[in-house]
Structures are given as C-alpha cells and as structure tokens.
Amino acid sequence: xxxxxxxxxxxxxxxxxxxxxxxxxxxxxxxxxxxxxxxxxxxxxxxxxxxxxxxxxxxxxxxxxxxxxxxxxxxxxxxxxxxxxxxxxxxxxxxxxxxxxxxxxxxxxxxxxxxxxxx
Amino acid sequence: xxxxxxxxxxxxxxxxxxxxxxxxxxxxxxxxxxxxxxxxxxxxxxxxxxxxxxxxxxxxxxxxxxxxxxxxxxxxxxxxxxxxxxxxxxxxxxxxxxxxxxxxxxxxxxxxxxxxxxx
DNA sequence: GCGCCTACTGCCCGGCCGGGCAGGGTGACG
DNA sequence: CGTCACCCTGCCCGGCCGGGCAGTAGGCGC
Numbered sequence: 001x002x003x004x005x006x007x008x009x010x011x012x013x014x015x016x017x018x019x020x021x022x023x024x025x026x027x028x029x030x031x032x033x034x035x036x037x038x039x040x041x042x043x044x045x046x047x048x049x050x051x052x053x054x055x056x057x058x059x060x061x062x063x064x065x066x067x068x069x070x071x072x073x074x075x076x077x078x079x080x081x082x083x084x085x086x087x088x089x090x091x092x093x094x095x096x097x098x099x100x101x102x103x104x105x106x107x108x109x110x111x112x113x114x115x116x117x118x119x
Numbered sequence: 120x121x122x123x124x125x126x127x128x129x130x131x132x133x134x135x136x137x138x139x140x141x142x143x144x145x146x147x148x149x150x151x152x153x154x155x156x157x158x159x160x161x162x163x164x165x166x167x168x169x170x171x172x173x174x175x176x177x178x179x180x181x182x183x184x185x186x187x188x189x190x191x192x193x194x195x196x197x198x199x200x201x202x203x204x205x206x207x208x209x210x211x212x213x214x215x216x217x218x219x220x221x222x223x224x225x226x227x228x229x230x231x232x233x234x235x236x237x238x
Numbered sequence: 239g240c241g242c243c244t245a246c247t248g249c250c251c252g253g254c255c256g257g258g259c260a261g262g263g264t265g266a267c268g
Numbered sequence: 269c270g271t272c273a274c275c276c277t278g279c280c281c282g283g284c285c286g287g288g289c290a291g292t293a294g295g296c297g298c
Contacts, residue, residue, distance in 0.1 A: 007140065007141070009164075012237070013162065018161070018162070021126065025126060025150055026148070026151075029144060029145070029148055031144055032144050032145075042137070042166065043132065043141070043164055043165060044164070044165055044166070045128075045162055045164045045165075046162060046163055046164075046165065047161065047163070068224060069224075069228045070225065070228070071220060071221045071226075073222075101190060102190045105187060105188075105190045105223050105224040106189065106190025107190075108227055108228055109188045109189070109227055109238050112228075112238040119228050119231040119232045119238070
C-alpha cells in the first residue's frame with residue numbers, strides 16, 4: 001500500500017510562513033510524507049537550532065555552558081578548565097544572568113531552546 | 120544566482136544509512152539545498168527527537184520531568200502537582216535513575232537528547 | 239490472598255548551589 | 269594613560285539537592 005515505506009517527517013517550526021514554505025517544498029517529494037499530529041516520525045525538521053538566538057557569550061562562558069549540559073558541578077567545571085571552583089561559579093552566575101535563568105537546569109534548557117547548545 | 124533564495128537545511132542525523140536516504144530524497148528538491156559544514160541554516164533536520172528513545176516513564180514521572188525542564192525546585196514541583204516536596208523529590212530521584220543522570224541538570228539534558236522532552 | 243508496581247510521606251545528613259560582597263590582573267582600545 | 273571587558277580568586281550565608289532509610293495505601297495480575 002502506498003505510504004508503507006515512506007520516510008515520515010515531523011515538522012516542528014514556529015514560524016507559520018516558514019511552515020507553509022516547507023509544506024510546499026516537501027509536499028510533493030516521492031517517498032516522503034509529513035507526520036500527522038502525535039504520529040511517530042523517522043526524523044524531525046525544526047527551526048529551533050537554526051534560530052541562532054540568545055545572548056552573546058564569551059568563549060569562556062561557552063566552555064562552561066557545554067560543561068553544564070553534562071551536569072557538571074562548579075567544582076567539576078573548575079577541574080575540567082583548570083580554574084578554581086569560585087571562578088567556575090562566577091561564570092555560571094554570568095550565564096544565569098545572560099540566559100535569564102533561575103538555575104543551572106533552567107540555563108541548560110533555555111540555551112537548548114535558543115540553539116546556543118545542541119543536546 | 121542560483122541558490123540565493125534557496126531554503127537552507129542542515130542535517131543532524133546519527134545514522135549513516137538514514138542520512139544517505141535523506142540525501143537521496145531531498146537532494147533533487149527545487150528550492151531546497153543542504154547546508155555545508157558550519158554553515159548557518161534556516162532549519163535543522165534531526166533524528167534526535169524522533170528516536171523516541173529512553174526509558175519508559177510513568178505519567179507522574181513525565182509530569183515531573185516537564186517541570187524539571189523549567190528549572191523548578193522540588194518544592195515548586197510539589198506545589199505545582201499538589202503533592203509534598205518529599206514526593207516530588209522521590210519522583211526526581213526515580214527520573215535520575217531511569218535517565219542514568221547524576222543530577223537534575225544532567226537529567227534534563229539526557230531527556231532532551233533522547234527525545235523524551237522537547238526543549 | 240499475595241506480590242508487584244505506582245504514588246505518596248517523613249526524616250537525617252553532607253555536599254552543593256546561588257546571591258552577595260570583597261578584591262586583583264591582563265589586554266585592547268581611544 | 270585611563271577605561272572597559274574579560275577572567276580570575278576568596279569568603280559567608282541560607283536554601284536546596286540527592287542519597288539513604290523508614291513507612292503507608294491502592295490497583296492489578298496471578
């Protein structure tokens with residue numbers, strides 16, 4: 001039956017115009033169909049990562065943020081970067097402020113949503 | 120010039136076979152081209168969310184996990200769900216165990232990578 | 239009826255987190 | 269030369285986290 005071996009693609013796009021454009025581009029591709037609401041998909045097409053949004057981060061802040069996504073403590077971040085835990089904590093505080101986060105868990109989630117980190 | 124108004128799509132796919140299949144499907148679509156390494160894209164096509172991976176979570180655990188992604192404390196989770204902070208903490212501990220995470224920040228990152236939550 | 243699972247609650251403890259405050263050094267720029 | 273941004277370090281404090289331990293109750297399958 002038609003569709004059985006189709007590649008199922010789910011769209012997760014915030015911009016309605018972008019979504020319409022994608023529907024037009026991908027709607028007629030043989031072997032590919034778009035997933036319905038709630039349907040399991042083979043892959044997801046999202047504009048989240050491409051947003052390249054979020055605040056400007058310094059190189060050190062990026063390094064600290066990457067380590068935050070691994071669940072590292074301030075002490076572990078300090079050890080990984082060869083700095084003191086106090087300094088690591090200072091950078092984490094700067095990140096919380098720039099990402100408008102209430103804590104490191106919130107910071108990681110915000111950063112992922114903004115496309116600042118890829119999980 | 121050709122390509123100027125193209126929709127630029129970046130692939131972030133772990134499976135090589137899947138990537139090849141996508142290249143075959145999308146390579147010939149007019150108005151669409153695939154981003155080069157490091158190039159900024161309009162959207163990202165990823166199999167991360169579609170993996171539907173990760174452990175089986177109970178309904179309550181899913182609720183707690185959603186609240187974790189907002190950076191909520193155990194006390195806040197308890198308040199939001201109408202249960203005690205101790206119970207919220209119990210569910211968080213179960214999540215850390217199921218997601219093989221060292222802490223709530225790690226749990227949120229793991230869950231996002233596995234497609235258990237969408238950030 | 240029993241065992242298992244889920245959901246719930248409490249307490250204790252050591253370590254960690256985050257805000258606030260103090261301070262210093264270096265390099266780039268006008 | 270002064271200023272600014274970035275990076276670094278220390279200390280204090282209250283609150284939070286996570287592991288460990290104890291317990292209860294209800295629903296479901298055998």
